[in-house]
Amino acid sequence: MNVELKTKQSRIYINGEWVGEDLGELQVLNPANSKVVGSVPNGGEKETNEAIEAAHEAFKTWSKTTAYERAGYLEKLHALMLENQEELAQIMTLEMGKPIQESRGEVLSAASYLEWFAEEGKRVYGETIPTHAAGKRLQVWKKPVGVVAAITPWNFPVAMLTRKLGPALAAGCTIVIKPSGESPLSAVKLVELCEKAGIPRGVVNLVTGSSSKIGNAIMENEKVRKVTFTGSTGVGKMLIEQSAKQVKxxxxxxxxxxxxIILDDANLDAAVEGVVASAFRNAGQTCICTNRIYVQSGVHDAFVEKFAAAVEALKVGNGIDETVQIGPVINQASLEKVAHHVEDALSKGAALVTGGSPVEDSKGTFYTPTVLANVSPEMVVMNEETFGPLAPIQKIETVEEAIKLANDTSYGLAAYVFTDSVSTGTKLVEELEYGIVGWNDGTPTATQAPFGGMKESGMGREGGRQGIEDYLETQFVSIGVN
Known part of the structure; x- marks a missing residue:
């Protein structure tokens, strides 16, 4: 099945109605060939505030439904996502370039969050606290926080949405969704499935358009009680400042x-497989992909040789091709950033092992999967997130050196350790300042596990039993009895 997306304007979804035909449009380009695959309305403050008002009104009744009723809607949406897996996957690949096999996997992962939180919503427990006085009964109640605004990224446009939508609806919250302008079409399709699942009017709303205008309306509207955002640290810091006015x-x-980190006692074949999976998934455009590879000197040369061979075997091309493993980066600016990181490293003494250039004769934004050796800490690539198919390798001597280098950053989202020593692995995990650690595992995330970072990589957790907590208020009730 091939989905043919016509160049037409999708609509935005407010209070159970598809609207926005009178607004200007924003075109969506396929980064594999620069062709227009669709467009969305260019909404702004007015549409955002209408969506927030709809969500606010719907909250009055949605929050009163039972956890079992809400789970029923999420289960219907889960089933519809599975039924429409291929269409969702192909839309995703056409709008942001991800290889179709990865897109299919993302749809399954995204659907699993709906199934998970449908069940977690039934397990939002309160407490009875032992009293300090005979005439009192002490209780803890859990309540939905209210209207939620979800701002989602382009690189995982479906999974990042359901990781927010699932717990919000399961907790009894209503939601306003602002997808990335780079890949909004899959979000539109998902909201169509929300409508098909029968989710009541106003519970789910979708607004596309100017990020600054929509974002400002969200942060200024006091009816939005929670904002959940996946994106850059710079924008995250700005949201923290804006949230202070209302303590959102x-x-x-x-x-x-x-x-x-790869130590001398690591299984090299497993390490190579792990680094390839981490560094080159989605063309290196994931928040948890490895940006810095530290290999102990005893296995450094053997690892570089094995790793380079594996990288050279990766097929680059249009993601709609079933055999492609590496698609394009999202746009020209991203392509130029990868090139800058490579050029800076080479100018400072790095060695080019493989790759190192844009794909010739391409109409899209493709960069060859690249491996650099002999890198050092002063290179830009070792300090800035590349978000592209680039793997820099630095030789290290000791575990202590690995820990120091790994923690020498303001970020703390994910880290990876390959060692067969339980003692050494435990020491590394204890010392690493990261919210997620893959120990002999290059793909550590799971629906049932908490996802999130330390330091400037964020706050809060998504997934796992922890993922619903940020959508709930904790209320203490002291009851006087005769």
């Missing part, structure tokens, strides 16, 4: 600069 609750999943 925030969940922020921000940037990363993941170290990948």
């Amino acid at each position: 609750r925030l969940s922020l999943e921000l940037g990363g600069h993941a170290p990948f």
Whole structure:
């Protein structure tokens, strides 16, 4: 099945109605060939405030539904996502370039969050606290926080949405969704499925358009009680400042600069597989992809040789091709950033092992999967998140050196450790300042596990039993009895 997206304007969804035909449009380009695959309305403050008002009104009744009723809607949406997996996957690949196999996997992962939180919503427990006085009964109640605004990124446009939508609806909150302008079409399709699932009017709303105008309306409207955002640390810091005026609750999943430590006793074949999976998934455009590879001297040369061979075997091309493993980066600015990181490293003494240039004769934004050796800490690539298919390798001597280098950053989202020593691995995990650690595992995330970072990589957790907590208020009730 091939989805043919016509160049037409999608609509925005407010209070159960598809609107926005009278607004200007924003075109969506396929980064594999620069062709227009669709467009969305250029909404702003007015549409955002209308969506917030709809969500505020719907909250009055949605929050009173039972956890079982809300779970029923999420289960219907989960089933519809599975039924429409191929269409969702192909839309995603056409709008942001991800290889189709990865897109199909993302749809399954995204749907799993709906199934998970449908069940977690039934397990939002209060407490009875032992009293300090005979005439009192002490209780803890849990209540939904209110209207939630979800601002989602382009690189995982479906999974990042359901990780927010699932717990919000399960907790009894209503939601206003602002997808990335780079890949909004899959979000539109997902909201169509929300409507098909029968989710009541106003519970789910979608607004596309100017990020600054929509973002400002969200942060200024006191009816929005929580904002959940996945994106850059810079924007996250701005949201923290804006949230202070109303003390809005925030969940922020921000940037990363993941170290990948490979010690002398590691299984090299497993390490190569792990680094390839981490560094080149989605063309290196993931928040938890490794940006810095530290290899102990005893296995350094052997690892570089094995790793380079594996990288050279990766097929680059249009993601709609079933055999492609590496698609394009999202746009020209991203392509130029990868090139800058490579050029800076080479100018400072790095060695080019493989790759190192844009793909010739391409109409899209493709960069060859690249491996650099002999890198050092002063190179830009070792300090800035690349978000592209680039893997820099630095030789290290000791575990202590690895820990120092790994923690020498303001980020703390994900880190990776490959060692067969339980003692050494435990020491590393204890010392690493990261919210997620993959120990002999290059793909550590799971629906049932908490996802989030330390330091400037964010606050709050998504997924796991922890993922619903940020959508709930804790209320203490002291009851006087005769």
